[in-house]
Amino acid sequence: MxxxxxxxxxxxxxxxxxxxxxxxxxxxxxxxxxxxxxxxxxxxxxxxxxxxxxxxxxxxxxxxxxxxxxxxxxxxxxxxxxxxxxxxxxxxxxxxxxxxxxxxxxxxxxxxxxxxxxxxxxxxxxxxxxxxxxxxxxxxxxxxxxxHHIRFIGSAEQRIAEDHLRIMRYFRFLARFGQHDVDQETFDACRKAARELAKLSRERVADELMKLLSAADPVYAVQEMVEADVFANIVAEIDPDAGSQLAVLILREEAHDIPPDPVRRLVGLLPKDTDITAQIVTSLKFSKKLRRAVADRLSALEPSVSDIPAIAYYHGADAARDIALLFAADHDLDASLAILKDWSKPVLPMTGGDLIAMGLKPGPIVAESLKAVEAAWINEQFPDEDRVRTLARDIIKGH
Missing domain, CATH: 3.30.460.10 (Beta Polymerase, domain 2)
Structure with a gap:
């Protein structure tokens, strides 16, 4: 050939x-x-x-x-x-x-x-x-x-003993190239040696996990990783039903023609507790940027359509899209994603100087009042300058 x-x-x-x-x-x-x-x-x-x-x-x-x-x-x-x-x-x-x-x-x-x-x-x-x-x-x-059969050369147990990261590589290759079946010898060897994953560099393990989650459809591989006790030795907090949760997310991605994203899918697997998740991504030695991205995607667990603009304003359109895919109700998903299709972050049509010109005395109260104006503006879905000035006058009167 x-x-x-x-x-x-x-x-x-x-x-x-x-x-x-x-x-x-x-x-x-x-x-x-x-x-x-x-x-x-x-x-x-x-x-x-x-x-x-x-x-x-x-x-x-x-x-x-x-x-x-x-x-x-x-x-x-x-x-x-x-x-x-x-x-x-x-x-x-x-x-x-x-x-x-x-x-x-x-x-x-x-x-x-x-x-x-x-x-x-x-x-x-x-x-x-x-x-x-x-x-x-x-x-x-x-x-x-x-x-599409993923198989070690020679003895699977021996090959894994040579480099325990090969356990993660096996499931990554299963996700990318395999069909919905495992090589039984390999699966048994992975399960037998799974506890050795805890001894490996967290960076190497995390890198393999993110590559796996980038595959078009890693659901079967994730389910087999749960069965093989892989997650129990790298991220014990992951739900045993993680594969089913990931399947729902992937169906949503496919329905809206949204490419795979490993960060989004990782959030789909992790506990929905920001403190626990922060500990997990820190232990896996993720970069500050990635840890921030995970935290952003846990900022709203049950978003309504009206929440999406504010989420996009504070955390970015990508984070808002992922939050919608992960947590929005079925009847809200289409409308939420439609809002984000051509999203560009609006600019508050008001400055601290404007507030002073409207009668507010200079000092810390200016920054505090401007923040209150911004919050009211966001809450009202970014109205025009005339409405912002009305909001500002009301806030100034309160002082």
Missing amino acids: KLPKAPWNQQQSLKDLIAVLDGDQGATRFVGGAVRDTLLSIPAKDIDLATTLKPDAVITRLKDANINAIPTGIEHGTVTAVTEDGPVEITTLRRDVSTDGRRATVAFSDDWKEDAARRDFTINALFADPDTLEIYDYFGGLADLEK
Whole structure:
């Protein structure tokens, strides 16, 4: 079988790079995600090459060809070549010397099958000759790809023991590429080792979780993660019925042609208690920006249509849209999303100087009164300047 021609594998800059790496002599092949995705007719994002050349030789050849070489993972044999069409990762063939469940010590190799054997899933261990586009499949990856079957190479239990993050990767790949069935050996191995997830870097776990939630329909994978005790060891507070809740949200997204968003879906899985959720996202080492986004989406749990403009004003249109998708009643959802379709944040037609000109004495009372005017203006759905001046006069009289 041959790899179909695709825009990425026909790039001249890539062909020039492969020539530098003796691709025409069999020293370098395409590998991994670009091969897998092209076979599935999915646009390839990242291009990876595997080579028998040692890392030092790769760097030397790239520099001699005036191609920028970055030693992004040199201890594991990875060099990134920066081409006109983007970065390309080049990794020397490897075999594992030792692993501890979090990281591996590797030795370089010139054996293609040996390198394939250390990869995680059969569908990720497919190589392709860059000249002939012939596929090299050592572990049945093509058959698994055709069936959308996600399976570890060799013993699932052993592969997970080498790197416990592979549990999260399994369910992520199940969400993205799998059908509604699990490989039983893999599922059993994941459940058996699930407690090891608590020992991993929170950032690595959170990154895998967010990638999983970005899949078009991760409901089945999430349900299987609950069954395998995965969430019990990373976010114990997630409801056992989380899969059903996520399914409702995804139906709403699809009905309104709204793309998947991992933050929105994460909120759909988490408890609706802002304090508990804040603790969870902090423990997962999320960025301040993402923690703020989660908090914004929990600011209104039962929004009516009339609440949506104020929510959008205070938290942004994206947050308001997500709140509507997550929490609005069915009969309010269409109208709520319609309000946000062409939303632009209005500007209060009043300043502190205007209040002083209307007779308010300078001082802290100006900022306090302006805030009260703004609240009344928002409550009345952003009326025009004449109405705002009436609201302002009433507030000034109160002082």
